[in-house]
Amino acid sequence: MGRRSDHSRAELERMIIVEGHRQLAEVGFARFSAREVAKRIGYSIGTIYNVFGTHDRLILAINTRTFRLWADHLRARLQASDGDRIRTLVEGYFSFARENPNLWMAIYDHRLPPDVTMPPEYEAERAELTEIVTKEVAAVLPQPVRAQAPRLARSLIATVHGHCTFALNGTFALMGETNPLELALARVRESLKPAEGGVGKPHDARS
Amino acid sequence: MGRRSDHSRAELERMIIVEGHRQLAEVGFARFSAREVAKRIGYSIGTIYNVFGTHDRLILAINTRTFRLWADHLRARLQASDGDRIRTLVEGYFSFARENPNLWMAIYDHRLPPDVTMPPEYEAERAELTEIVTKEVAAVLPQPVRAQAPRLARSLIATVHGHCTFALNGTFALMGETNPLELALARVRESLKPAEGGVGKPHDARS
DNA sequence: TAAAATAATAGACAGTGTTCATTTTTTTGG
DNA sequence: CCAAAAAAATGAACACTGTCTATTATTTTA
Numbered sequence: 001m002g003r004r005s006d007h008s009r010a011e012l013e014r015m016i017i018v019e020g021h022r023q024l025a026e027v028g029f030a031r032f033s034a035r036e037v038a039k040r041i042g043y044s045i046g047t048i049y050n051v052f053g054t055h056d057r058l059i060l061a062i063n064t065r066t067f068r069l070w071a072d073h074l075r076a077r078l079q080a081s082d083g084d085r086i087r088t089l090v091e092g093y094f095s096f097a098r099e100n101p102n103l104w105m106a107i108y109d110h111r112l113p114p115d116v117t118m119p120p121e122y123e124a125e126r127a128e129l130t131e132i133v134t135k136e137v138a139a140v141l142p143q144p145v146r147a148q149a150p151r152l153a154r155s156l157i158a159t160v161h162g163h164c165t166f167a168l169n170g171t172f173a174l175m176g177e178t179n180p181l182e183l184a185l186a187r188v189r190e191s192l193k194p195a196e197g198g199v200g201k202p203h204d205a206r207s
Numbered sequence: 208m209g210r211r212s213d214h215s216r217a218e219l220e221r222m223i224i225v226e227g228h229r230q231l232a233e234v235g236f237a238r239f240s241a242r243e244v245a246k247r248i249g250y251s252i253g254t255i256y257n258v259f260g261t262h263d264r265l266i267l268a269i270n271t272r273t274f275r276l277w278a279d280h281l282r283a284r285l286q287a288s289d290g291d292r293i294r295t296l297v298e299g300y301f302s303f304a305r306e307n308p309n310l311w312m313a314i315y316d317h318r319l320p321p322d323v324t325m326p327p328e329y330e331a332e333r334a335e336l337t338e339i340v341t342k343e344v345a346a347v348l349p350q351p352v353r354a355q356a357p358r359l360a361r362s363l364i365a366t367v368h369g370h371c372t373f374a375l376n377g378t379f380a381l382m383g384e385t386n387p388l389e390l391a392l393a394r395v396r397e398s399l400k401p402a403e404g405g406v407g408k409p410h411d412a413r414s
Numbered sequence: 415t416a417a418a419a420t421a422a423t424a425g426a427c428a429g430t431g432t433t434c435a436t437t438t439t440t441t442t443g444g
Numbered sequence: 445c446c447a448a449a450a451a452a453a454t455g456a457a458c459a460c461t462g463t464c465t466a467t468t469a470t471t472t473t474a
Contacts, residue, residue, distance in 0.1 A: 009421090030318065033461070044423050045462085055462055108376065109316060111237065123381065130382055154382045155370070155390045162369025163362070169315065174330060175337055175361045183362045190397050216452090240430070251454050253434085262431055419472070423465105430461065434454105441450070 013051055013061075015041050020062045021103070028102040029109040034058055056116050063110060066103045067125035070096050074132050085136050086192065090160055090185045097164050105168065133157055140192055156191060160184045220258055220268075222248050227269045228310070235309040236316040241265060263323050270317060273310045274332035277303050281339050292343050293399065297367055297392045304371050312375065340364055347399055363398060367391045 020037045027033075034055055038045045052058040074092045081088040097104040112118070130153065137156065138149035163184035166172040172180050227244045234240075241262055245252045259265040284299040285292060304311040319325070337360065344363065345356035370391035373379040379387050 012421095028318070035461075046423055046465090047421080049463070050421070050423095105318070108372070109318075111235070111312070111316075111376065126381060151384070151390070154373075154379065154384050155394055158369040158373045158379075158387075158390070159366045159394055160369070161372065162365040162367070165315070165368065165372070166361075166365045169318065172361065172365075174333060177358070177361050180365075183358070183365070187362055187366055187394065187398060191394060219452095241432095242430075252431090253454050254452080256432065257452070257454095415474100417472100417474080419470105421468100421470070423468070425464105425466095427464085428462095431459095433458085434456095436456100437452100437454070439450105439452070442448085444445105444447090 009051075012043075012047075016043075016048060016051060016058070017061050017065055020058060021065055024059075024062055024106055025100060025103050029059075029106040032059070032106075054116070056110075056112050057119075059106070059110050060112065060116075060119055060122055063107050064119065064122045064125050066100070066107060067122070067129060069100075070104075071125065071129050071132060074129070078132075078136070086140060086188060087185060089133060089136055090188055091181065093160050094164055094167070094181050094184070097168055101168055108165075130154070130157065137192070152191065156188050159187050159191075163187070216258075219250075219254075223250075223255060223258060223265070224268050224272055227265060228272055231266075231269055231313055232307060232310050236266075236313040239266075239313075261323070263317075263319050264326075266313070266317050267319065267323075267326060267329055270314050271326065271329045271332050273307070273314060274329070274336060276307075277311075278332065278336050278339060281336070285339075285343070293347060293395060294392060296340060296343055297395055298388065300367050301371055301374070301388050301391070304375055308375055315372075337361070337364065344399070359398065363395050366394050366398075370394070 016037060019041045020032075020034075023037050023040070024032050034048050035045045037058075038048050048058065052061065073096045074089065077088050077092040077095075078085060133156070134150050134153040137153040138146055141149055141152070163172075163180050166175075166177075167180035172178075177183065223244060226248045227239075227241075230244050230247070231239050241255050242252050244265075245255050255265065259268065280303045281296065281299045284295050284302075288295040340363070341357050341360040344360040345353055348356055348359070370379075370387050373382075373384075374387035379385075384390065
Protein backbone atom coordinates (compact mmCIF):
# COMPACT_ATOMS: atom_id res chain seq x y z
CA MET A 1 0.00 0.00 0.00
CA GLY A 2 1.12 3.55 -0.57
CA ARG A 3 -0.36 6.74 0.78
CA ARG A 4 -3.70 6.13 2.43
CA SER A 5 -6.52 8.67 2.51
CA ASP A 6 -5.02 12.14 2.67
CA HIS A 7 -2.42 11.87 5.42
CA SER A 8 0.77 13.64 4.53
CA ARG A 9 4.00 12.48 6.04
CA ALA A 10 3.88 15.19 8.66
CA GLU A 11 0.33 14.26 9.58
CA LEU A 12 1.28 10.62 9.96
CA GLU A 13 4.21 11.59 12.14
CA ARG A 14 1.85 13.60 14.31
CA MET A 15 -0.65 10.73 14.52
CA ILE A 16 2.06 8.41 15.78
CA ILE A 17 3.27 10.90 18.36
CA VAL A 18 -0.21 11.63 19.64
CA GLU A 19 -1.14 7.98 19.94
CA GLY A 20 2.28 7.16 21.40
CA HIS A 21 1.71 9.89 23.94
CA ARG A 22 -1.62 8.39 24.90
CA GLN A 23 -0.05 4.95 25.19
CA LEU A 24 2.87 6.15 27.25
CA ALA A 25 0.55 8.01 29.62
CA GLU A 26 -1.53 4.90 30.03
CA VAL A 27 0.99 2.08 30.46
CA GLY A 28 4.19 3.86 31.42
CA PHE A 29 7.69 3.74 30.01
CA ALA A 30 8.47 0.13 30.88
CA ARG A 31 5.40 -1.30 29.15
CA PHE A 32 5.38 1.01 26.17
CA SER A 33 5.27 -0.78 22.85
CA ALA A 34 5.76 0.68 19.39
CA ARG A 35 3.87 -2.26 17.92
CA GLU A 36 0.85 -1.42 20.01
CA VAL A 37 0.96 2.19 18.85
CA ALA A 38 1.03 1.04 15.23
CA LYS A 39 -1.89 -1.29 15.81
CA ARG A 40 -4.01 1.42 17.42
CA ILE A 41 -3.67 3.83 14.53
CA GLY A 42 -4.23 1.10 11.97
CA TYR A 43 -0.70 0.92 10.64
CA SER A 44 1.87 -1.84 10.76
CA ILE A 45 5.04 -1.86 12.80
CA GLY A 46 7.16 -1.22 9.75
CA THR A 47 5.62 2.19 9.21
CA ILE A 48 6.69 3.35 12.64
CA TYR A 49 10.25 2.44 11.78
CA ASN A 50 10.04 4.06 8.38
CA VAL A 51 9.07 7.31 10.07
CA PHE A 52 11.14 7.31 13.26
CA GLY A 53 13.89 4.86 12.47
CA THR A 54 14.30 3.68 16.01
CA HIS A 55 12.53 3.18 19.30
CA ASP A 56 14.69 5.83 20.95
CA ARG A 57 13.74 8.46 18.42
CA LEU A 58 10.07 7.73 18.86
CA ILE A 59 10.35 8.12 22.62
CA LEU A 60 12.36 11.30 22.12
CA ALA A 61 9.60 12.72 19.92
CA ILE A 62 6.94 11.84 22.48
CA ASN A 63 8.98 13.34 25.32
CA THR A 64 9.47 16.50 23.31
CA ARG A 65 5.71 16.81 23.20
CA THR A 66 5.54 16.28 26.96
CA PHE A 67 8.00 19.12 27.45
CA ARG A 68 5.83 21.41 25.39
CA LEU A 69 2.70 20.51 27.33
CA TRP A 70 4.61 21.02 30.55
CA ALA A 71 5.80 24.46 29.51
CA ASP A 72 2.24 25.35 28.47
CA HIS A 73 1.03 24.16 31.85
CA LEU A 74 3.49 26.42 33.65
CA ARG A 75 2.74 29.43 31.49
CA ALA A 76 -0.99 29.04 32.05
CA ARG A 77 -0.47 28.78 35.78
CA LEU A 78 1.74 31.83 35.85
CA GLN A 79 -0.78 33.85 33.91
CA ALA A 80 -3.43 33.02 36.49
CA SER A 81 -1.08 33.51 39.42
CA ASP A 82 -2.19 35.50 42.45
CA GLY A 83 1.17 37.22 42.67
CA ASP A 84 3.24 34.63 44.48
CA ARG A 85 4.80 33.49 41.24
CA ILE A 86 7.50 31.39 42.86
CA ARG A 87 4.91 29.32 44.66
CA THR A 88 2.94 29.08 41.45
CA LEU A 89 6.01 27.75 39.70
CA VAL A 90 6.69 25.05 42.29
CA GLU A 91 3.03 24.07 42.38
CA GLY A 92 2.97 23.96 38.60
CA TYR A 93 5.97 21.65 38.53
CA PHE A 94 4.32 19.29 40.96
CA SER A 95 0.83 19.40 39.52
CA PHE A 96 1.99 18.57 36.02
CA ALA A 97 3.97 15.62 37.31
CA ARG A 98 1.09 14.43 39.46
CA GLU A 99 -1.47 14.77 36.68
CA ASN A 100 0.78 13.01 34.18
CA PRO A 101 2.97 10.70 36.22
CA ASN A 102 3.84 8.26 33.45
CA LEU A 103 4.62 10.97 30.95
CA TRP A 104 6.65 12.93 33.43
CA MET A 105 8.62 9.93 34.64
CA ALA A 106 9.25 8.77 31.09
CA ILE A 107 11.30 11.88 30.50
CA TYR A 108 13.78 10.69 33.08
CA ASP A 109 13.31 6.96 32.55
CA HIS A 110 14.56 7.27 29.03
CA ARG A 111 18.34 7.18 28.89
CA LEU A 112 19.43 7.38 25.33
CA PRO A 113 22.46 5.38 24.23
CA PRO A 114 25.58 7.50 23.67
CA ASP A 115 25.46 7.06 19.90
CA VAL A 116 22.01 8.67 19.63
CA THR A 117 21.94 12.45 19.48
CA MET A 118 19.03 14.53 20.74
CA PRO A 119 16.86 16.25 18.14
CA PRO A 120 17.21 20.05 18.27
CA GLU A 121 13.47 20.49 19.05
CA TYR A 122 14.01 18.36 22.14
CA GLU A 123 16.79 20.57 23.43
CA ALA A 124 14.86 23.69 22.46
CA GLU A 125 11.70 22.66 24.30
CA ARG A 126 13.77 21.80 27.31
CA ALA A 127 15.63 25.08 27.23
CA GLU A 128 12.33 26.91 27.11
CA LEU A 129 11.23 25.29 30.32
CA THR A 130 14.43 26.33 32.01
CA GLU A 131 13.98 29.83 30.69
CA ILE A 132 10.53 30.19 32.21
CA VAL A 133 11.99 29.49 35.62
CA THR A 134 15.09 31.60 35.12
CA LYS A 135 12.93 34.58 34.20
CA GLU A 136 10.92 34.35 37.40
CA VAL A 137 14.00 33.85 39.52
CA ALA A 138 15.68 36.85 37.95
CA ALA A 139 12.59 38.97 38.59
CA VAL A 140 12.83 38.19 42.27
CA LEU A 141 16.56 38.75 42.64
CA PRO A 142 17.86 42.24 43.46
CA GLN A 143 20.04 43.93 40.88
CA PRO A 144 23.46 43.21 42.43
CA VAL A 145 22.99 39.42 42.22
CA ARG A 146 20.67 39.21 39.24
CA ALA A 147 23.47 37.93 37.06
CA GLN A 148 23.45 34.75 39.11
CA ALA A 149 19.85 34.00 38.18
CA PRO A 150 20.58 31.31 35.56
CA ARG A 151 22.78 29.31 37.89
CA LEU A 152 20.45 29.69 40.84
CA ALA A 153 17.49 28.73 38.66
CA ARG A 154 19.24 25.53 37.55
CA SER A 155 19.86 24.66 41.15
CA LEU A 156 16.29 25.35 42.22
CA ILE A 157 14.93 23.29 39.36
CA ALA A 158 17.12 20.42 40.53
CA THR A 159 15.91 20.93 44.08
CA VAL A 160 12.24 20.85 43.13
CA HIS A 161 12.91 17.97 40.77
CA GLY A 162 14.39 15.92 43.59
CA HIS A 163 11.41 16.55 45.81
CA CYS A 164 8.98 15.79 43.01
CA THR A 165 10.79 12.57 42.17
CA PHE A 166 10.65 11.35 45.74
CA ALA A 167 6.98 12.32 45.92
CA LEU A 168 6.06 10.30 42.85
CA ASN A 169 8.26 7.25 43.29
CA GLY A 170 7.26 6.57 46.86
CA THR A 171 10.51 7.50 48.57
CA PHE A 172 8.92 10.23 50.61
CA ALA A 173 6.07 7.94 51.62
CA LEU A 174 8.66 5.43 52.82
CA MET A 175 10.32 8.17 54.82
CA GLY A 176 7.03 9.24 56.37
CA GLU A 177 6.88 12.53 54.56
CA THR A 178 3.33 13.65 53.74
CA ASN A 179 3.79 17.10 52.24
CA PRO A 180 6.58 17.11 49.66
CA LEU A 181 5.31 20.19 47.88
CA GLU A 182 5.57 22.47 50.90
CA LEU A 183 8.92 20.95 51.70
CA ALA A 184 10.22 21.83 48.26
CA LEU A 185 8.78 25.30 48.47
CA ALA A 186 10.48 25.86 51.82
CA ARG A 187 13.84 25.03 50.24
CA VAL A 188 13.23 27.36 47.34
CA ARG A 189 12.15 30.13 49.67
CA GLU A 190 15.31 29.73 51.71
CA SER A 191 17.45 30.14 48.64
CA LEU A 192 15.60 33.23 47.52
CA LYS A 193 15.14 34.70 50.98
CA PRO A 194 18.15 37.02 51.10
CA ALA A 195 17.09 38.22 47.68
CA GLU A 196 13.33 38.36 47.72
CA GLY A 197 12.99 40.65 50.70
CA GLY A 198 16.44 42.14 50.85
CA VAL A 199 18.95 41.13 53.47
CA GLY A 200 17.58 41.13 56.99
CA LYS A 201 14.07 41.98 56.00
CA PRO A 202 11.59 39.57 57.59
CA HIS A 203 9.93 37.09 55.27
CA ASP A 204 6.86 34.86 55.49
CA ALA A 205 8.54 31.55 54.75
CA ARG A 206 5.87 28.93 55.31
CA SER A 207 7.15 25.46 56.19
CA MET B 208 20.24 -32.00 38.06
CA GLY B 209 19.93 -31.44 41.80
CA ARG B 210 22.34 -29.72 44.13
CA ARG B 211 25.67 -29.11 42.50
CA SER B 212 28.99 -29.01 44.35
CA ASP B 213 28.43 -27.57 47.82
CA HIS B 214 26.30 -24.51 47.17
CA SER B 215 23.50 -24.18 49.69
CA ARG B 216 20.40 -22.31 48.68
CA ALA B 217 21.62 -19.16 50.42
CA GLU B 218 24.97 -19.35 48.65
CA LEU B 219 23.26 -19.74 45.29
CA GLU B 220 21.08 -16.74 46.04
CA ARG B 221 24.19 -14.77 46.85
CA MET B 222 25.94 -15.91 43.67
CA ILE B 223 23.03 -14.70 41.58
CA ILE B 224 22.91 -11.35 43.33
CA VAL B 225 26.65 -10.80 43.02
CA GLU B 226 26.72 -11.69 39.34
CA GLY B 227 23.52 -9.72 38.74
CA HIS B 228 25.15 -6.77 40.42
CA ARG B 229 28.15 -7.05 38.15
CA GLN B 230 25.90 -7.30 35.11
CA LEU B 231 23.75 -4.36 36.11
CA ALA B 232 26.81 -2.22 36.75
CA GLU B 233 28.15 -3.14 33.33
CA VAL B 234 25.17 -2.87 31.01
CA GLY B 235 22.68 -0.75 32.95
CA PHE B 236 19.06 -1.26 33.85
CA ALA B 237 17.62 -1.21 30.34
CA ARG B 238 19.92 -3.91 28.99
CA PHE B 239 19.96 -6.10 32.06
CA SER B 240 19.05 -9.72 31.36
CA ALA B 241 18.30 -12.47 33.87
CA ARG B 242 19.17 -15.05 31.25
CA GLU B 243 22.64 -13.59 30.87
CA VAL B 244 23.16 -13.72 34.63
CA ALA B 245 22.18 -17.39 34.67
CA LYS B 246 24.53 -18.15 31.81
CA ARG B 247 27.47 -16.43 33.49
CA ILE B 248 27.20 -18.44 36.68
CA GLY B 249 26.62 -21.69 34.82
CA TYR B 250 22.98 -22.14 35.67
CA SER B 251 19.89 -22.15 33.49
CA ILE B 252 17.22 -19.49 33.38
CA GLY B 253 14.80 -21.70 35.30
CA THR B 254 16.98 -21.63 38.39
CA ILE B 255 16.84 -17.86 38.61
CA TYR B 256 13.07 -18.03 38.64
CA ASN B 257 13.04 -20.83 41.18
CA VAL B 258 15.05 -18.64 43.52
CA PHE B 259 13.65 -15.17 42.90
CA GLY B 260 10.30 -15.89 41.33
CA THR B 261 10.26 -12.79 39.20
CA HIS B 262 12.41 -10.27 37.43
CA ASP B 263 11.26 -7.52 39.79
CA ARG B 264 12.33 -9.43 42.88
CA LEU B 265 15.75 -10.08 41.40
CA ILE B 266 16.23 -6.39 40.67
CA LEU B 267 14.99 -5.57 44.14
CA ALA B 268 17.57 -7.91 45.66
CA ILE B 269 20.35 -6.37 43.60
CA ASN B 270 19.25 -2.85 44.50
CA THR B 271 19.18 -3.79 48.16
CA ARG B 272 22.82 -4.71 47.80
CA THR B 273 23.52 -1.37 46.15
CA PHE B 274 21.94 0.41 49.09
CA ARG B 275 24.18 -1.46 51.50
CA LEU B 276 27.31 -0.62 49.50
CA TRP B 277 26.18 2.99 49.35
CA ALA B 278 25.68 3.19 53.09
CA ASP B 279 29.09 1.61 53.62
CA HIS B 280 30.56 4.17 51.26
CA LEU B 281 29.07 7.03 53.25
CA ARG B 282 30.13 5.60 56.60
CA ALA B 283 33.68 5.14 55.42
CA ARG B 284 33.80 8.69 54.12
CA LEU B 285 32.41 10.08 57.34
CA GLN B 286 34.95 8.18 59.37
CA ALA B 287 37.75 9.73 57.35
CA SER B 288 36.15 13.16 57.35
CA ASP B 289 38.19 16.23 58.09
CA GLY B 290 35.45 17.70 60.23
CA ASP B 291 33.18 19.23 57.60
CA ARG B 292 30.83 16.28 57.81
CA ILE B 293 28.05 17.89 55.82
CA ARG B 294 30.35 18.41 52.87
CA THR B 295 31.61 14.88 53.30
CA LEU B 296 28.03 13.62 53.11
CA VAL B 297 27.21 15.51 49.93
CA GLU B 298 30.48 14.47 48.34
CA GLY B 299 29.85 10.89 49.38
CA TYR B 300 26.42 10.94 47.76
CA PHE B 301 27.87 12.23 44.51
CA SER B 302 30.98 10.07 44.46
CA PHE B 303 29.06 6.85 44.92
CA ALA B 304 26.68 7.76 42.12
CA ARG B 305 29.55 8.80 39.86
CA GLU B 306 31.58 5.68 40.56
CA ASN B 307 28.58 3.41 40.06
CA PRO B 308 26.31 5.24 37.66
CA ASN B 309 24.40 2.21 36.36
CA LEU B 310 23.85 0.76 39.80
CA TRP B 311 22.81 4.08 41.24
CA MET B 312 20.45 4.89 38.40
CA ALA B 313 18.93 1.42 38.50
CA ILE B 314 17.60 2.17 41.96
CA TYR B 315 15.40 4.87 40.49
CA ASP B 316 14.89 3.30 37.07
CA HIS B 317 13.14 0.38 38.64
CA ARG B 318 9.48 1.12 39.28
CA LEU B 319 7.88 -1.91 40.75
CA PRO B 320 4.29 -2.72 39.78
CA PRO B 321 1.74 -1.94 42.49
CA ASP B 322 1.08 -5.62 43.20
CA VAL B 323 4.70 -6.28 44.18
CA THR B 324 5.64 -5.47 47.76
CA MET B 325 9.14 -4.45 48.79
CA PRO B 326 11.16 -6.94 50.81
CA PRO B 327 11.75 -5.77 54.39
CA GLU B 328 15.55 -5.81 53.90
CA TYR B 329 15.09 -3.35 51.08
CA GLU B 330 13.18 -0.90 53.23
CA ALA B 331 15.59 -1.46 56.12
CA GLU B 332 18.69 -0.76 54.04
CA ARG B 333 17.03 2.34 52.67
CA ALA B 334 16.02 3.56 56.09
CA GLU B 335 19.59 3.13 57.28
CA LEU B 336 20.82 5.45 54.58
CA THR B 337 18.30 8.06 55.62
CA GLU B 338 19.34 7.62 59.21
CA ILE B 339 22.97 8.33 58.47
CA VAL B 340 22.02 11.69 57.03
CA THR B 341 19.47 12.49 59.72
CA LYS B 342 22.09 11.89 62.40
CA GLU B 343 24.52 14.35 60.86
CA VAL B 344 21.84 16.95 60.29
CA ALA B 345 20.67 16.64 63.88
CA ALA B 346 24.24 17.05 65.13
CA VAL B 347 24.48 20.34 63.32
CA LEU B 348 21.12 21.73 64.40
CA PRO B 349 20.87 23.69 67.64
CA GLN B 350 18.73 22.20 70.40
CA PRO B 351 15.58 24.28 69.86
CA VAL B 352 15.07 23.02 66.29
CA ARG B 353 16.71 19.63 66.58
CA ALA B 354 13.33 17.92 66.52
CA GLN B 355 12.96 19.02 62.93
CA ALA B 356 16.06 17.11 61.88
CA PRO B 357 14.25 14.14 60.28
CA ARG B 358 12.07 16.32 58.07
CA LEU B 359 14.91 18.64 57.14
CA ALA B 360 17.12 15.64 56.39
CA ARG B 361 14.50 14.18 54.03
CA SER B 362 14.34 17.48 52.24
CA LEU B 363 18.09 17.81 51.91
CA ILE B 364 18.40 14.28 50.61
CA ALA B 365 15.83 15.16 47.97
CA THR B 366 17.74 18.32 47.15
CA VAL B 367 21.04 16.52 46.71
CA HIS B 368 19.31 13.74 44.84
CA GLY B 369 17.90 16.19 42.34
CA HIS B 370 21.29 17.73 41.72
CA CYS B 371 22.94 14.33 41.44
CA THR B 372 20.30 13.13 38.98
CA PHE B 373 20.78 16.14 36.74
CA ALA B 374 24.53 15.68 36.96
CA LEU B 375 24.40 12.05 35.82
CA ASN B 376 21.65 12.21 33.22
CA GLY B 377 23.09 15.13 31.33
CA THR B 378 20.49 17.74 32.24
CA PHE B 379 23.03 19.99 33.90
CA ALA B 380 25.37 19.65 30.96
CA LEU B 381 22.53 20.74 28.70
CA MET B 382 21.95 23.73 30.95
CA GLY B 383 25.62 24.66 30.90
CA GLU B 384 26.23 23.79 34.51
CA THR B 385 29.73 22.47 35.18
CA ASN B 386 29.85 22.06 38.95
CA PRO B 387 26.72 20.32 40.22
CA LEU B 388 28.36 19.16 43.44
CA GLU B 389 29.19 22.63 44.68
CA LEU B 390 25.77 23.79 43.61
CA ALA B 391 24.13 21.10 45.71
CA LEU B 392 26.38 21.86 48.63
CA ALA B 393 25.48 25.54 48.44
CA ARG B 394 21.78 24.67 48.74
CA VAL B 395 22.41 22.39 51.70
CA ARG B 396 24.53 25.03 53.39
CA GLU B 397 21.78 27.58 52.97
CA SER B 398 19.28 25.32 54.66
CA LEU B 399 21.59 24.63 57.56
CA LYS B 400 23.04 28.12 57.79
CA PRO B 401 20.82 29.57 60.51
CA ALA B 402 21.49 26.41 62.45
CA GLU B 403 25.11 25.53 61.85
CA GLY B 404 26.65 28.75 63.03
CA GLY B 405 23.80 30.21 65.01
CA VAL B 406 21.83 33.14 63.72
CA GLY B 407 23.98 35.97 62.44
CA LYS B 408 27.28 34.20 62.89
CA PRO B 409 29.37 34.44 59.75
CA HIS B 410 29.70 31.29 57.73
CA ASP B 411 32.07 30.11 54.99
CA ALA B 412 29.49 29.09 52.42
CA ARG B 413 31.46 28.37 49.30
CA SER B 414 29.52 28.64 46.05
C1' DT C 415 0.19 5.44 -19.95
C1' DA C 416 4.73 3.67 -18.62
C1' DA C 417 8.41 4.47 -15.38
C1' DA C 418 10.21 6.19 -11.19
C1' DA C 419 9.51 7.41 -6.55
C1' DT C 420 7.31 6.90 -2.43
C1' DA C 421 4.67 4.51 1.24
C1' DA C 422 3.28 0.63 3.66
C1' DT C 423 3.52 -4.13 4.67
C1' DA C 424 4.47 -8.27 7.30
C1' DG C 425 7.55 -12.05 7.83
C1' DA C 426 12.03 -13.15 9.88
C1' DC C 427 15.46 -12.73 13.56
C1' DA C 428 17.33 -12.44 17.92
C1' DG C 429 16.24 -11.19 22.02
C1' DT C 430 13.23 -10.83 26.49
C1' DG C 431 10.40 -12.48 30.99
C1' DT C 432 7.76 -16.26 32.48
C1' DT C 433 5.86 -20.94 33.18
C1' DC C 434 6.15 -25.74 34.11
C1' DA C 435 6.48 -30.71 33.11
C1' DT C 436 10.51 -33.35 33.25
C1' DT C 437 14.89 -34.92 34.78
C1' DT C 438 18.68 -35.08 37.93
C1' DT C 439 20.61 -35.01 42.32
C1' DT C 440 20.53 -35.24 47.24
C1' DT C 441 18.54 -36.60 51.52
C1' DT C 442 16.26 -39.64 54.27
C1' DG C 443 14.58 -44.01 56.69
C1' DG C 444 14.56 -48.68 57.21
C1' DC D 445 23.40 -50.12 51.49
C1' DC D 446 19.54 -49.04 48.95
C1' DA D 447 14.83 -47.70 47.77
C1' DA D 448 11.62 -43.85 48.33
C1' DA D 449 10.78 -39.10 49.13
C1' DA D 450 12.27 -34.43 48.74
C1' DA D 451 14.69 -30.90 46.67
C1' DA D 452 17.07 -28.66 42.89
C1' DA D 453 17.91 -27.76 38.27
C1' DT D 454 16.63 -27.96 33.59
C1' DG D 455 15.27 -26.19 29.01
C1' DA D 456 11.53 -26.24 25.74
C1' DA D 457 7.45 -23.50 24.92
C1' DC D 458 4.81 -19.13 24.89
C1' DA D 459 3.91 -14.56 24.08
C1' DC D 460 6.03 -10.69 23.77
C1' DT D 461 9.70 -7.03 22.28
C1' DG D 462 12.75 -3.91 18.85
C1' DT D 463 14.75 -4.10 14.44
C1' DC D 464 15.63 -5.17 9.64
C1' DT D 465 14.34 -5.83 4.90
C1' DA D 466 12.49 -7.87 0.70
C1' DT D 467 8.09 -7.37 -1.22
C1' DT D 468 3.99 -5.17 -2.54
C1' DA D 469 0.96 -1.28 -3.23
C1' DT D 470 0.11 3.30 -4.28
C1' DT D 471 1.16 7.89 -6.09
C1' DT D 472 3.71 11.00 -8.71
C1' DT D 473 6.10 12.17 -12.56
C1' DA D 474 7.42 12.48 -17.44
